[in-house]
Structures are given as structure tokens and as C-alpha cells.
Amino acid sequence: MARLIRTEKEVEGRYEEVWIVVDEDALDRWPAGPLTTVGQRVPRVDGLARARGQALFTADLQLPGMLHTAVLRSPYARARVISIDLEPARSAFGVRAVIGPADLDQLTDEPGYVGHAVAAVAADTFGQAQAAAERIVVEWDVLEPLLDADEAVRQESFVSDVANYERGDFERGLGGADVVVEAEYRTQVVVHNSLETHQAVCHWEDDGITIYISTQYIWGIRASMADHLGLPPDKVRVICHAMGGGFGAKNSPGDYTPIAAELAKRTARPVRCALTRREENVAAGNRNATIQRLTAAATTDGTLVALGGDFVNAVGYSGWSATTEGPMKMLYACDNVRTTQYPAKLNLPPMAAFRAPGFVEGTFGLECLLDELAVKLGIDPLELRRMNYADSDRTDDRPFSSKNLAECYRRAEPHWAKRDEVRARSRGPWKHGIGLASQIWYGGGGPPSYAWIRVGSDGRAQVVTAMQDIGTGTRTAMAQIAAEELGIPLDHVQVSLGDSARGPFASISAGSSTVPSMGPAVRSAAADAKRQIIEIAAQRFHLEERVLDLRDGQIVSTDGGSWPLTEVTGLLESGQILGQGARGPNPAGMQVLTFGVQVAEVAVDVETGEVRVDKIVAIHDVGRVINALGAESQVEGGIIQGIGHTLSEERIDDPATGSILSRTLDAYRMPTIADVPEIVSELVDIPDEHLTNLGSKGLGEPPIIPVAAAIANAIRDATGAEIRSLPITREEMLRALREAEAREKERRGAAAAV
């Protein structure tokens, strides 16, 4: 029965209260651990097509008569257009349409960041469009940009309200502390740089529009473009068969989709608007920089008595302010916590969600500070974390639906126990050390999400749902879940997705929510089909339904009977069994979170400041694992992105003008195959018994969260140097080493004076 409920919905750590209609979600729980296909190591069902270059990306789409777009973007961080002359572009060779600030909301005559879209040209080829865009004549009034985040806080230039939080009494807690540590941490701007750039192809047909787009959220694009165009949503069809990476930056239509839609309307042709790599590094979103001024206080027995922080999020010109303070509020059982978060509005390109926004940055600060505290207390860092273990969500005292962080810590022990061995590897200028950091994050997903399934007379099943596979292995996971429930071989299941006109609503692929949101809907659709098959079989074989089951492509009865599935489905000829399923609600009154710990081994050359990561052990608790192989890939991918964030990646902004200096994959340094350490990944794989019919949480984001802190803590272990800012360049490493040396001298001097 459909039920109407009021529930909290969480995406990327942001909550809203919504009404949701849910169907019952009452299936037997599968036993824990690997099953027939669920939980096994399964190669991707669409791997062959992708490896052969046959998967259809938006970038590969070629429609007859399709035009190409070049966008004129502001070279100034803050300016006003005094006048703009589009005519020279209009008369250029190959040009079909030119639009400017007067024609579209997404084109501005008051740009607020370098890269803000001002005008756009559609032409027969991209080269022609680019050449024409360069002919547009703009007279600028260049204004003074606001580029410094602390200055923005002073001027109260914010994108949203300042967020204050306090539980207990921070000052009182501090007063009762034996040891207090304070530090300022800084994290840099990093860019997603998905290999397929942001792009869309828009095509008006009849009275509606078809949008091919590289996206993480087919239905979100449909809703926002319908709203933008003033169309009923069913006149907007959104298609994404394969997409080349998003990492959080492709949740919305951006400027390129409205631009392509407008140009397509004016020219009555399909129009592609694809960002170049250089635009991608400027105008496609980024993980924003942060400044974190943190305090941690404990009594000598290791009890955390106060945690506090001022968090400045350098959000950029627009966007939303991620909960950088989240880990400080949630990770430990501290009674007195006070945080303030400032969402600084600047004349810099807008942020976009990037793999665990806020928590990656906040975990770096908090977990580094906790290790500084451990050193001062003389307590083992792993022990200190165990001493302050949170048994419930301390922000509202809700119980966790499941939490196996203690088990993660237990499994980390043998790796952590190698500390002396690792340190003993130090030779000459190369100092070795080991560090760890914990992880907390969302990842529970939620309703609504739906799936259909059809089983034909040949006993093969097709899962139909209008979701997207952003490269995380969604098709494979959904096929596994359907095959498991139906008791048929995996290669008898096909998954059809990627088209809003074909299949029901499906959730966003962000916030580590795809498997926990969609998986239960697919299982319940398969269960619906299975129930019908058993009903028919019972009539066919004159048996009671309760003695029948489906297994290995057979209908089996408890008394040992066994018939091929096709003996029943074959009766249907062209008929089909149709199943449908919906995602049930999250457990009421409970907090659904993911947890983990990572242990890093590093080597530092104290003469040159070179840092080498030798090994990372990642142990995470995300409930039931659907595909052990795909999960391992997610962990490795997250860690490798984390290593880039920690050691090499940084968007370089000119502090005087706000211009972006790193616009190529040469200047913006992402990890290569030669930068990858040994990675050991382990998933606890205990189903969350309160969460859905699967007990699975998401895994896309957790692995990137603790990487930076684990590496920085290993550096401290190796050298005594305290890392304060990311990325850990040689300059930062050498600065930290010099500071550590000065501290040590001072300590020795003080000791000698006594």
C-alpha cells in the first residue's frame, strides 16, 4: 500500500523535510556476506562496451545538422559591460546565431568571476564559433574584486547565513582541560576535471526538447530545465547513456545547457555546448578553499572536553556552503562543541559539490589536530580515538542505524602495530612514518526511487529505471541485485537506464546514494516479479505457493521438485511478467552514516621536502557490499583522488586579479599511474539491519575523506613536522620542518635553562 510520510532527506550532508509516498518495503533480509552474485567480485556488465570505445557518451553524439557553441567568458573577476557589439560575430563565417546578456539569464553583463558567461555563438563548427566569439567587442568597466575570504567575512559578504552551533558549554569545557591544542588549517581549491567535460546537446522536436547531457541527475536536469524553459516536465526528455566522470560537479544544468537550448531554439537545429578543458578548469565548479581555526582540549586521561572551530568556506561567487564543521560535530563523543561557519562570497568561480564536500576539508583539520593532541597527551592516536568513541549521533542524540567503526579500528590494528618497523626504515634524509585518520559521512540514500522489471517467456529479465551510471558500476550492481532476487544467472539480466522517457523516477547519483537509494527499489521490483512467477507456477504445477522458490534459473519446490523457469514463463509466449518496486523510507529516528579508518605509510626527504606515500590501508563500514570488485575500485579511485588533493592538485588564482592561472591538465597536476602507492582495501560488509531491504550504504565518497589527514599524520610521525595547509608542496613541507626544528631548539633551550 502506498503510504504518505514526512521524512528528512539528505544529499551531501544537506537536509530538507519532504513529503514522500513510499510503498511497503517488507522483504526478508538476505543473509550477511557474499550470496550467489550479490557480494561477489563481478566485472562490469558494460565493461566491454566502455573498453572498446563503443559506449555512447554525450561527447560522441553526432546529430544531423548539429551546431557547435563557443562561449565568451569574462576575463575579469568583477566588471560591468558598458557596451557589447555582437554584430561582428553574427557576420562571421559559419555562424548561425549569437546571443548576449539581453537574451538569456545565464549570460551576464555584470560578471562576478573570471569565466562568467557573457555571450555565446553557434556555428557549423567549433572552430568557426570560437573565431566568431573572439570578434565580439566588449567595453568593460573593470571593478575591484573581493578575493580574500577573511576580508569577505569582515565585510559580511556571504552566500548564505553564518551557521552557529553549540552543544554543552565550550568555554566551560576548555576551562576544565589539562591540555589544549590550537591550530589554523588551510585547504586549497581543487577542480574535478572529469575527463569528459561538462556538455549538453539540445534538440527541439515537436513541442518539446530532448537534452543529451553528461549528468549525475537525469531527473534534476528535467525538472530545472522544464522550469527554466517554462515547459511541462514531460516535454523535456533527458538522456545520458554513458558519462565520463562527475564527482559532484554534474548535478545541475550549469550555464551550458540553457545556452544550448536557447541557441537550438533560435536556429531550429541541434546544438552542442561543450566546455573546453580550459573552461572546465575555470567555470565548471570546484571544491572551495577553506580556512579552519580549531581548538581541541582534553583532560590527561584522554577525554575530549572541548572542540571548537571557526570555519571559513571560500564558496566563490555562488553555490552552497558545505558543512566543513560536520566531522567536528559528529565524529567524537565530546560534550562541549562550538562551531561557526562563514560562507564567504567572493569574486571567484562558484563551488560545486566535490566528493564529500566539507567533510574532506574538515576531516583534514580535525584529524590532524587530534594527533597533535595525542602527542601532547602522550596517548596513542588510535587509543585516543577509541576513548572518545561516539555511540550515538551527538548532534541530536539519535542512535545510529548501524556503526562498525570499532570493528574498522580493530582491523586497522595489525597495520598500525607496524609503527616501529616502518620508522626503522628511515635512512639518511628519508624519514619514514605512519599515520591514521577516521572517517564519518552520510551515504544512506533515501526515497523516492522506482524500478520496473520485465521477465519474458525466455526467462530473461530487464530492469528499467531512468537513472544514470556515472562510471561507478551502477548497471552492474542493479543487475546483480535483480539476478539475486529472481534466482536467475547474472547474464540473464539486462539493465536499461539513462533516459527520462524510458522508465520511472530515479535518484541523483551523488552523496554516495546510488546503491542505497536505487538498489532496494530494484530488489523490490524483482521480488514483485518473482511473486507473480511463483503464483503462476503454483497453478501450473498444482502446488502451494509457499513451497516454491526460484533458484539458479529453476523453479524449485521444498519436496525436491525442480523445473526450468522457462517452463512457466514459456507459457506466456509474447506476454511478460511485469514487476515494480519502490525505495522504502529510511529508519525513523535513526541517523544513517558511513564510517572508516585509513592508515598511511609515508617517506619524507627532509632535505628536499619530497613526500612519498608508500601505502594506504583503507577499512570502511558501508553496510552490505554489492560488488566486491567494483567496491574495491571505488576505494582505490577515492584514495587516488585524495592523494592528488593532498600532494599536488591546486587551482592557482592570481591574488591580485582573480584570474585563474592553472587552466590546463599540465598546470593542474592530477595523479598519474606513477603516483599510486600500494593500496589495501577492506570493507567490513555487515548489512545495516535497519536500513532498507538491502542494508547497503554508499561508498563513492568515504574513501577520499581521511586521506589527507592520514598522510599528514604520517608525516608528523616521520619527522615531527606539523602540516597546516594543502597541498603539501615542498615549500609547505620545508616550512613545517623548519618550524618543527625551531620548536625542538626552543624546547631544548628551555630544558637546559632549568
Add this chain to the structure above:
Amino acid sequence: MGRSLAQVLRDDLGFTGTKVACGEGHCGACTVQLDGVPTLSCITLVHTVGDREVTTIEGLRDHRLIHAFVRTDAVQCGFCTPGQVVSAAALVAANPSPSKDEIQHAMSGNLCRCGTYPKIEEAIRTWQD
């Protein structure tokens, strides 16, 4: 104006297996082989190809490396993968059992933002299995 080999392959001939992710020689997504030598097609002008044989991912469709990439899960979004396979195929043609260092050396020009690198290494180490 000169056209790049990548443009001709993708736009004129419809061989869209070759991807363009940067268009300026920094990422390796557009790698093809010219007489067996891995070459960045986005910065190769088509008129300079001459009579060299061009091998794209379409021509390596049944290479055992493809199956090794799938088996080891060296494919996430798959946008970099054709370029990775083309580079790897040139490597194993010259050196069927490359060492870890040799793999890193030959493959470090092919970026993968999804981070399939450990699996790529495994695929190349075990491609003959």
C-alpha cells in the same frame, strides 16, 4: 586550417572510440598508434600522418588486453579507457611481460580521473591470462 587526426577520426569518419579530453596533448585520451607507436591524435595534424598505418581502439576491439581491462575492473567511467588500451597494446607488443616500472613509464601519459591505475597495472601484468 589544418585538421587534427582526432577530428578526422571522430567527426569525419565516425570512429568515436578515440576520445578527446583536453585537445592539447596533456591527457592521453586521444592516443592512437601510428605504425605501432602511441601518438596523441589531438595534436597530430592529419596531413602529417603520411602513409603510416593508423590503429585506433576500433582496430584493437578483440585484443586480449580489452578483456583483461574488463576482468580486472580497469574501467570505471571508461572515458580514458580506449586511450589506455591503445597505449598498453603498444607496450605489450614491444614487451609482453613489462615490469611495474616499465608499466608506469609507458602509461604515465594516460590520465584517469576515476583512478583505475592499480587495475590498469594488474590488467597489463595479466593480459595473457
